[in-house]
Amino acid sequence: MVRNNEVPEVNAGSMADIAFLLLIFFLVTTTIQTDVGLDRKLPPKDTTPPLPVNERNIFRVSLNKNNELWIESDLRKIEDLKSEAIAFLDNGGNPISNENHCSYCQGNASSSASDNPQKAIISFASDREATYGMYVMVQNELTAAYNELRNREAQRLFGRDFVEMERAYFDAKTKAKEKIELKKNIYQIRNMYPMNLSEAKTNMNL
Amino acid sequence: MAKFAKKKDGDLPAVSTASLPDIVFMLLFFFMTVTTMKDSSLLVENTLPNATEIKKLEKKDRVIYIYVGKPTQEYQKVFGTEPKIQLNDKFASVEEVGSYILAERAKKPQELQNVLTTALKVDRDANMGLIADIKQQLREVNALKVNYTTYEGNAFNNLQ
Numbered sequence: 001m002v003r004n005n006e007v008p009e010v011n012a013g014s015m016a017d018i019a020f021l022l023l024i025f026f027l028v029t030t031t032i033q034t035d036v037g038l039d040r041k042l043p044p045k046d047t048t049p050p051l052p053v054n055e056r057n058i059f060r061v062s063l064n065k066n067n068e069l070w071i072e073s074d075l076r077k078i079e080d081l082k083s084e085a086i087a088f089l090d091n092g093g094n095p096i097s098n099e100n101h102c103s104y105c106q107g108n109a110s111s112s113a114s115d116n117p118q119k120a121i122i123s124f125a126s127d128r129e130a131t132y133g134m135y136v137m138v139q140n141e142l143t144a145a146y147n148e149l150r151n152r153e154a155q156r157l158f159g160r161d162f163v164e165m166e167r168a169y170f171d172a173k174t175k176a177k178e179k180i181e182l183k184k185n186i187y188q189i190r191n192m193y194p195m196n197l198s199e200a201k202t203n204m205n206l
Numbered sequence: 207m208a209k210f211a212k213k214k215d216g217d218l219p220a221v222s223t224a225s226l227p228d229i230v231f232m233l234l235f236f237f238m239t240v241t242t243m244k245d246s247s248l249l250v251e252n253t254l255p256n257a258t259e260i261k262k263l264e265k266k267d268r269v270i271y272i273y274v275g276k277p278t279q280e281y282q283k284v285f286g287t288e289p290k291i292q293l294n295d296k297f298a299s300v301e302e303v304g305s306y307i308l309a310e311r312a313k314k315p316q317e318l319q320n321v322l323t324t325a326l327k328v329d330r331d332a333n334m335g336l337i338a339d340i341k342q343q344l345r346e347v348n349a350l351k352v353n354y355t356t357y358e359g360n361a362f363n364n365l366q
Contacts, residue, residue, distance in 0.1 A: 015226070019229045035263040035325060036261065036358055037260055037263055037325065037353040037354050039323075039351070040352050040353070041352070042345050042352060043345070045345045045346060126338075128338065130334045131330065131332065132255060132334060133331065133364035137257075137361045140257040140258060140356075144259050147259055166261075
C-alpha cells in the first residue's frame with residue numbers, strides 16, 4: 001500500500017472570502033452609538049419680572065420628596081400625565097368671538113383649562129429629594145404630550161409627522177432647498193403649540 | 207506527450223498569502239473608524255434613565271459632558287455614597303461647574319463657542335437638588351442648551 005506521509009497543506013484560499021464576509025457582517029450590524037436624550041433650553045440668568053398669568057393657563061405638575069406626582073392639587077399616577085397635559089393644552093377655552101380663539105384645538109373648551117395653546121404654560125417643580133429618573137420620566141411624558149399635538153397638526157397640514165419633519169431637518173442628507181421649506185413648516189407647527197415649560201417658581205395668586 | 211505527464215499526485219499549489227495583510231488592514235481600519243475613544247473613565251455609577259421622546263446628540267465636538275452619580279465601589283470608601291459630580295477625570299463640587307464650562311468653551315474653536323450643548327449624564331438615582339444646582343451654575347455662565355442624556359427605552363422602567 002502506498003502511504004503518503006506528508007500532511008497536506010490546508011487550502012487557505014477562501015480565507016479572504018471568510019474575512020470579507022465577517023467584515024460585511026459587522027459593517028451591516030454595528031450602529032455607531034450616538035448619545036440620545038431630551039433637549040432643553042434653560043432660561044437666561046436675569047429674567048424679566050414675570051407677568052401675571054391667568055391661573056387657568058397654568059398647568060401645575062410637581063414631584064415631592066417621595067417621588068410622588070401631583071397634578072394641580074391631586075396626587076396622580078404618571079400614566080395619566082400625558083393625557084391630562086394634552087387635555088390642558090388642547091383645550092381652546094377662548095370663545096369663537098374672541099380674537100385669540102384657537103381654531104385647530106380639539107379639546108372640550110373647559111373654563112378651567114387653557115385659553116389657547118400659545119398662552120398655556122406647564123409649570124413643573126421638583127423637590128430636591130426627588131430622583132432624576134422620575135424627573136426625566138415626567139419630562140418625557142410632557143414632551144410626548146407636545147409631540148402628539150404637534151404630530152396631529154403636522155399630519156393635518158403637511159401630511160407627515162412633526163417628529164419626522166424635525167429629524168429630516170437635522171439630517172445631513174436632506175437638500176438645502178428642502179430644508180428651507182421644512183424650517184418654515186416646523187416653525188409654523190411650533191408656533192401653534194409652543195413648548196412653554198417652566199421650572200421656575202410660580203406664585204399662586206389667591 | 208511528456209509535456210502533460212508532469213502532474214504530481216495530490217499536490218496542491220501553495221496558496222498565495224500576499225493579500226492577507228490587506229485583509230488585516232481593512233479590519234484594522236474598520237475597528238479604528240467604528241470605535242469611539244473613551245476620553246475619561248467613569249468614577250461614578252452612571253445608569254441613565256430611559257426616555258422615548260429623544261433626539262440624537264450629534265456633532266460630538268459641540269458637546270461638553272457632565273457626569274453625576276454616586277461614586278463607584280472603589281471610591282465609595284473615600285467619597286461616600288452621596289451622588290457626586292465628575293468633570294473630566296476627577297470629582298468636583300457644584301461651584302466648579304461654571305469655571306469648567308468656561309474653560310471647556312475656551313478650548314473650542316471660536317465659531318462653535320455659541321452653539322455648545324451641555325450633556326448631563328446623570329444616574330437615575332441621583333436626586334434633583336444636585337441637578338438644580340448644576341442648572342443654576344449653567345445659567346450663571348450662560349450655557350443654556352442642555353441635553354438630559356438618556357437611553358432609548360420605555361420611560362416607565364425608571365421607577366424601579
